[in-house]
Amino acid sequence: MVGAAIFRELCRFPLRVLLLDQLHDVGGGASRANTAILHGGFDPLPGTLMSSLNVEGLRLWSSWSRQLDVEVEWCGSLVLATDDEELAAIGDLCLRGRKARVPTVFLLRDALLNREPNLAAEVKGGLFAPVSGLINPFQAVIALVGNGLANGGELALGERVLGLRKIPEGIEVQTSKRTLPTRFLFNAAGVEADHLMHLAGEDWFSITPRRGQYHVLDKSIGHLVRHVLFPAPRKLGKGIVVTRTIHGNLMIGPNAEDLDESDLLTTREGLQAVLAGAKKLIPFPFERYLVAQFSGLRAVSSTGDFHLGPAHAFPGVFHAAGIKSPGLTAAPAIARRLVEMWQERMDLAGHKEVIAQKMDWDPTFRFPPKLSECSLGDRDRLIRENPSYGRIVCRCEGISEGEVREAIRMQPGATDLDGIKRRCRPTTGRCQGGFCTPRLVEILAQERGAPLSSITKFGEASRLTWRDNREPSGCE
Amino acid sequence: MRVTVIGGGPAGMAAALSAKRAGAEEVLLLERAERLGGVLPQCIHTGFGVSYFKEDLTGPEFAERLERLVAKAGVEVWLNSIALQAFPDRQLLVSTRLGLRALRPDVLIFAVGARERPRGAIAIPGDRPAGVFTAGTAQYMTNIQGLQVGREFFILGSGDIGLIMARRFTLEGLIVHGVAELMPFPGGLSRNVQQCLRDYAIPLYLSHTVTGVRGKQRVEAVTVAPVDPNGYPLRDQERTYAVDSLILSVGLLPEAELLRQAGLTMAPETGGPAVDQYYQCEREGIFAVGNGVAIWDLADNVAETAEVAGRAAVLCPPGRGWARVEGRGGIRVVIPQRWRLEDRDLVLHFRAGKPTIAPRLRVTCKGQLLARRGYAALRPAEMEEIRIPAEKLAMVEAGDLVVLELEEGSGG
Ligand SMILES: Cc1cc2nc3c(=O)[nH]c(=O)nc-3n(C[C@H](O)[C@H](O)[C@H](O)COP(=O)(O)OP(=O)(O)OC[C@H]3O[C@@H](n4cnc5c(N)ncnc54)[C@H](O)[C@@H]3O)c2cc1C
Ligand SMILES: Cc1cc2nc3c(=O)[nH]c(=O)nc-3n(C[C@H](O)[C@H](O)[C@H](O)COP(=O)(O)OP(=O)(O)OC[C@H]3O[C@@H](n4cnc5c(N)ncnc54)[C@H](O)[C@@H]3O)c2cc1C
Numbered sequence: 012m013v014g015a016a017i018f019r020e021l022c023r024f025p026l027r028v029l030l031l032d033q034l035h036d037v038g039g040g041a042s043r044a045n046t047a048i049l050h051g052g053f054d055p056l057p058g059t060l061m062s063s064l065n066v067e068g069l070r071l072w073s074s075w076s077r078q079l080d081v082e083v084e085w086c087g088s089l090v091l092a093t094d095d096e097e098l099a100a101i102g103d104l105c106l107r108g109r110k111a112r113v114p115t116v117f118l119l120r121d122a123l124l125n126r127e128p129n130l131a132a133e134v135k136g137g138l139f140a141p142v143s144g145l146i147n148p149f150q151a152v153i154a155l156v157g158n159g160l161a162n163g164g165e166l167a168l169g170e171r172v173l174g175l176r177k178i179p180e181g182i183e184v185q186t187s188k189r190t191l192p193t194r195f196l197f198n199a200a201g202v203e204a205d206h207l208m209h210l211a212g213e214d215w216f217s218i219t220p221r222r223g224q225y226h227v228l229d230k231s232i233g234h235l236v237r238h239v240l241f242p243a244p245r246k247l248g249k250g251i252v253v254t255r256t257i258h259g260n261l262m263i264g265p266n267a268e269d270l271d272e273s274d275l276l277t278t279r280e281g282l283q284a285v286l287a288g289a290k291k292l293i294p295f296p297f298e299r300y301l302v303a304q305f306s307g308l309r310a311v312s313s314t315g316d317f318h319l320g321p322a323h324a325f326p327g328v329f330h331a332a333g334i335k336s337p338g339l340t341a342a343p344a345i346a347r348r349l350v351e352m353w354q355e356r357m358d359l360a361g362h363k364e365v366i367a368q369k370m371d372w373d374p375t376f377r378f379p380p381k382l383s384e385c386s387l388g389d390r391d392r393l394i395r396e397n398p399s400y401g402r403i404v405c406r407c408e409g410i411s412e413g414e415v416r417e418a419i420r421m422q423p424g425a426t427d428l429d430g431i432k433r434r435c436r437p438t439t440g441r442c443q444g445g446f447c448t449p450r451l452v453e454i455l456a457q458e459r460g461a462p463l464s465s466i467t468k469f470g471e472a473s474r475l476t477w478r479d480n481r482e483p484s485g486c487e
Numbered sequence: 488m489r490v491t492v493i494g495g496g497p498a499g500m501a502a503a504l505s506a507k508r509a510g511a512e513e514v515l516l517l518e519r520a521e522r523l524g525g526v527l528p529q530c531i532h533t534g535f536g537v538s539y540f541k542e543d544l545t546g547p548e549f550a551e552r553l554e555r556l557v558a559k560a561g562v563e564v565w566l567n568s569i570a571l572q573a574f575p576d577r578q579l580l581v582s583t584r585l586g587l588r589a590l591r592p593d594v595l596i597f598a599v600g601a602r603e604r605p606r607g608a609i610a611i612p613g614d615r616p617a618g619v620f621t622a623g624t625a626q627y628m629t630n631i632q633g634l635q636v637g638r639e640f641f642i643l644g645s646g647d648i649g650l651i652m653a654r655r656f657t658l659e660g661l662i663v664h665g666v667a668e669l670m671p672f673p674g675g676l677s678r679n680v681q682q683c684l685r686d687y688a689i690p691l692y693l694s695h696t697v698t699g700v701r702g703k704q705r706v707e708a709v710t711v712a713p714v715d716p717n718g719y720p721l722r723d724q725e726r727t728y729a730v731d732s733l734i735l736s737v738g739l740l741p742e743a744e745l746l747r748q749a750g751l752t753m754a755p756e757t758g759g760p761a762v763d764q765y766y767q768c769e770r771e772g773i774f775a776v777g778n779g780v781a782i783w784d785l786a787d788n789v790a791e792t793a794e795v796a797g798r799a800a801v802l803c804p805p806g807r808g809w810a811r812v813e814g815r816g817g818i819r820v821v822i823p824q825r826w827r828l829e830d831r832d833l834v835l836h837f838r839a840g841k842p843t844i845a846p847r848l849r850v851t852c853k854g855q856l857l858a859r860r861g862y863a864a865l866r867p868a869e870m871e872e873i874r875i876p877a878e879k880l881a882m883v884e885a886g887d888l889v890v891l892e893l894e895e896g897s898g899g
Binding site: 226276281298303304390399402403443448464467470471474476480 | 519567569571580582583584585586587602603605606607608609610612613614615616617618620621623624627628631632633634635636637638698699703704705720731742744747
């Protein structure tokens, strides 16, 4: 998300901008496995970058989401307390919020019940933050990248940065595929941002991956909550949240486990802790409505705050490191801040021509049509123009063949099953791809002119099938 | 009269056929796939039709026969047409390749089939690589698409589809390392346990489960452990199988979404709508048949019961009210859940909660015995039936409760 936001912002200017990622799609890191909340900004300690960028990012998302056609929902959030100690903790949050100029209201149980009728009996009071909500994080990354591409940016996937070297013209980036000269390099490598800092000669900063596991639950119980529900704050992160996703599933998580090495496993114990945590806020037999489980890695920095700025000893390199939560919310502000730093440098160096916005810069991005959001009339018209919009391939989410084809054809387009999922949602429903997977494999193979047996889930080694018996030699 | 049937599997075809034969002027059959048949075209093994066609057929043959009958009878068929929304007044919104269509038939029959429980529904922990398939999906990819989904398999769940696929993979020259079943008894039919596992020396581990999946991109291994009587895995006895695929056969659930939209309440034991003996739901003119009501053992059962519904949809016999039917004490599922009072025998279909040897089943109402029958054995995998004679039912009144239960002391 951070790299994508920087990419969009840099593509405003008359530059050659390349977005590089080691994965086979954009948005495949932490930005695809998180709680997807637009945080209100009352939680981070006032005075930190996390605090100011959260508040600024939230404000930017309200306009960027419209410019970029990204789904957001301003449902508000509640932080809930079950005992006196937690009530005190909430009082502190309220004060923090005031310092950061985030409007919050303290509510007693009765008032809370008006908003959330299913709360646990132990909940005594809570803090209501109206200006906060949900975002579709997959879409957000794709829209940011798509906007950058439409404004002349370039994208290289499946290419890992291995080393950096100073050269007279700037920087030589050694990747897994080639050597790339560049004037500037923005490091937005998520949990691996400290590694890139090492490559740039800085080792004062380190990142600990902190895993969080989640359960996604059936849409039929999405109505159990109206707001994002947090427990009162604890030492490790924000505690186990009960929320809806932007598409109406209920979601609970994350727990918090510090890891020595990045590992995206889910565990029986972790998932059980998530259920137990969620039941403290909403006592409900969630285990009967399970749809999916996943985990994400927070990039927890050794300084406790985001680190933004130029490299200490490597001209041309800028870092955005330790971007844990509220990183999604803050991403637009992080990008703005870094680009401003770069502009200052360019200004000082007398390069005024490159810091003036391009005349033809287009701030907008539009996704291909989403049938579920169309009126019946529009939907009918779409089908008449293109019959593949009439053929539903994902029965759970009601996604048509036409939408899947567009997800593959768009820029940046999907090249594998997870890419299709992140763009238009098939396989995310209650059958988890049981019905649509064979159909998606066919469509993807057709669109790419590739054999059925070459189709992958996410990454080169993630082939779904070993061979196509119709092709005598298979595709080994 | 206009009858619309949603779903072109054996249930939908049989219901459409019998409605047409019973005299409905217009019968429309909607199928979202590109062909009729439901799951039958992918079931290339035999074992279909023994009672319905009096012949042992493969799934595709069974489907073809029904399809021919449907065409001959003059049923209108729309393929690639999915019912998107259904309303309590029987309005339907259908998406076709020609555009959206709104329909409002006099009778609506749901024959929407079932879906498989995926990995997420049972929260198998671990990595999330490619190579985890539900058995039906693997079956479709293998038999319809001609793809080889893996080379070395472990199967979780001993449902029929998993058993059939264990044999299928073996016949394809692939390796099935074993089948784990959480319960102390198999989930599938005895005949499939014998013909698909034992005959091929594939081990079946009862009271075992898969405790984890490993592999960053494609499955590399699964861990399997025995479970204690509460179903908790005994991690110290965990074993690792180096496989590239995990196949899940952990249950089917009726596709209930559309029925819920139509305002029907679901029966918790089946996951499908509550129906009477004609498969009419709680709303007049709305019927549900096949695996969309409850999971039946055989396509034959599905077709036979769907015929009852198709006929009743047209010749709708007047009722004198309804009594409720409930299973207790060892009886897990009963179909129908409501009895429309009439002067005819009633056949109840039921499933036992656990395997029982030599049980006696009794059906009572208001303390009076309606029927009693002994069985050599009852198995959860096998749907059984009991017939209650009309004369016994004469005492049942609207609002009464008919109870099905195993007699205490019977069974072992
Ligand atoms: C469990 C969890 C819950 C969260 N909840 C929220 C929330 O509710 N609200 C919120 O605002 N924030 C939340 N966050 C934080 C938010 O998700 C992150 O801050 C944000 O996604 C970080 O984006 P990023 O672009 O920095 O990192 P990433 O999305 O991880 O992107 C980094 C990218 O860099 C690539 N990369 C790394 N090294 C190299 C290399 N050497 N060469 C090439 N490419 C490389 C990676 O492949 C990856 O694609 C949460 C985070 C987690 C983990
Ligand atoms: C692997 C396997 C092995 C089996 N082995 C045997 C066996 O040996 N012998 C035997 O007798 N039986 C066997 N069966 C069982 C038999 O196949 C099923 O009982 C039977 O197919 C159920 O019929 P159905 O019509 O209810 O559902 P399905 O066959 O699932 O048909 C439902 C149809 O409805 C359509 N549909 C659903 N929703 C909509 C909508 N909204 N709009 C339009 N169309 C819709 C679906 O596309 C589908 O075609 C087996 C089943 C499987 C999966």
